[in-house]
Amino acid sequence: MNIVILGAGVVGYQIASQLISEGHNAVIIEKNAERARYVDSHLDCIVLNDEGNSIETLKKAGIEKADFFLSVVDSDEVNMIACGIVESEFNVPIKIARVRNIDYSRARIFEKSFLGIDFVVNPEVETARLIANSVALGATSDVMLFENSDMQIRNYQVDSKSFFKNKTVMDIRKSINAGGKFLIAGIIRDNEFIIPSGLTVIQENDIAYILASKKTLTNLFIETGKKRESIDRILIAGGGKIGYLVARYLIRTGRKIAVIDSNYDSCKMLSEKFPDAFIINADISDETIFEEENLHDYDLIITATENQELNILSAAYAKSLGISRAVAVVNHPNYMAISNRLGIDVTVSPRNSTVNAIMKFIRKGDINSVHTLFGHSAEVIEFSVKDKSLVTGLALKDIKIPANSLILTVVRNNVNEIPDGSFVVNSGDRIITIAKRESIRALEQVFFSK
Numbered sequence: 470m471n472i473v474i475l476g477a478g479v480v481g482y483q484i485a486s487q488l489i490s491e492g493h494n495a496v497i498i499e500k501n502a503e504r505a506r507y508v509d510s511h512l513d514c515i516v517l518n519d520e521g522n523s524i525e526t527l528k529k530a531g532i533e534k535a536d537f538f539l540s541v542v543d544s545d546e547v548n549m550i551a552c553g554i555v556e557s558e559f560n561v562p563i564k565i566a567r568v569r570n571i572d573y574s575r576a577r578i579f580e581k582s583f584l585g586i587d588f589v590v591n592p593e594v595e596t597a598r599l600i601a602n603s604v605a606l607g608a609t610s611d612v613m614l615f616e617n618s619d620m621q622i623r624n625y626q627v628d629s630k631s632f633f634k635n636k637t638v639m640d641i642r643k644s645i646n647a648g649g650k651f652l653i654a655g656i657i658r659d660n661e662f663i664i665p666s667g668l669t670v671i672q673e674n675d676i677a678y679i680l681a682s683k684k685t686l687t688n689l690f691i692e693t694g695k696k697r698e699s700i701d702r703i704l705i706a707g708g709g710k711i712g713y714l715v716a717r718y719l720i721r722t723g724r725k726i727a728v729i730d731s732n733y734d735s736c737k738m739l740s741e742k743f744p745d746a747f748i749i750n751a752d753i754s755d756e757t758i759f760e761e762e763n764l765h766d767y768d769l770i771i772t773a774t775e776n777q778e779l780n781i782l783s784a785a786y787a788k789s790l791g792i793s794r795a796v797a798v799v800n801h802p803n804y805m806a807i808s809n810r811l812g813i814d815v816t817v818s819p820r821n822s823t824v825n826a827i828m829k830f831i832r833k834g835d836i837n838s839v840h841t842l843f844g845h846s847a848e849v850i851e852f853s854v855k856d857k858s859l860v861t862g863l864a865l866k867d868i869k870i871p872a873n874s875l876i877l878t879v880v881r882n883n884v885n886e887i888p889d890g891s892f893v894v895n896s897g898d899r900i901i902t903i904a905k906r907e908s909i910r911a912l913e914q915v916f917f918s919k
Contacts, residue, residue, distance in 0.1 A: 496531055538552065597718060624678050635671070
């Protein structure tokens, strides 16, 4: 696969890094000289320090042989125009644009491949959807969902009192009656992602990623002391794009919503858009506001300001005052791990949401969904098995998957199976796997069609 990426910011860099690690060819165009030098010294690819809306620069980047063109600079207009230039001048099959303006990304013109754009991704929209999904499931943990399946992956923070502490994965599975099978798919420990075996011992401060059906996970969390509580009153800190979208989603559910923001104009707009919501013009970092407005009476706080450090601190402080659940918008992978240790139930990353959406689209065909874990050190990938897939007709024990990867579950006729080695793969099955970054390319080769 050949891909030309315009913009070497965090998203462009991460996508290029993932594709390169899987053996694909990437060329990056970046106009900022310092950033271009940094990327050139850290990634094994061609980096052009130039403007991306130049036909000559695009030719130098190899656009004429590209399978994908991805534009992820900070300007929506540049992203759209760059795709338009590629559409009019070159025969590139797929053009992808990041568009952050909500009005642009919702416009119906994109339904007709406006400017040749095949896929539009909006980080704020993707993030708000994840938050809304998490709230719908009780906001007890991060949630990964899969296509047409009730299988989920949720994370579980192991504290000093946890049932999981100092037990092997095998013993945990034998000891808990959750009403269905579950699997510990991965562990974050000391800033490292581990794919465990049955003999792996779970330690205090580990973050375990558990796969099971929705019902089984709910039972498991109850059995281990994380009972789902009613969420009727929700406080949203930050009335920017993400806060606005989350409020719009959640008000439709009939819950009582309050939004706090320090910007008067934002509060005025929110009051007009959401007359049934309680809008507070104040600074969430002012601890007196919790007492003055009785904010500690809410069931859930969602911190969605532009400052991820403030989001973490505000969520942790709110929980210390008695708010039972907390969701924080955080981008830095180390901050996400810290957030879990501080008792924050859910962390959502706009960066990860964007990368996941783009990677899912790039890999579409044999792949239904992609979820990245812990700074993209691992991925959960859902494969579709076709008639010509290399694994069709094989028992799982006979499928040679690479080291640091694991087959988690198989979905057949909308029925979920956590299978054993004798399970035979059929055409039409969907197989959910997990792999560390260095094994993803080899894993994809196992499941791709002949």
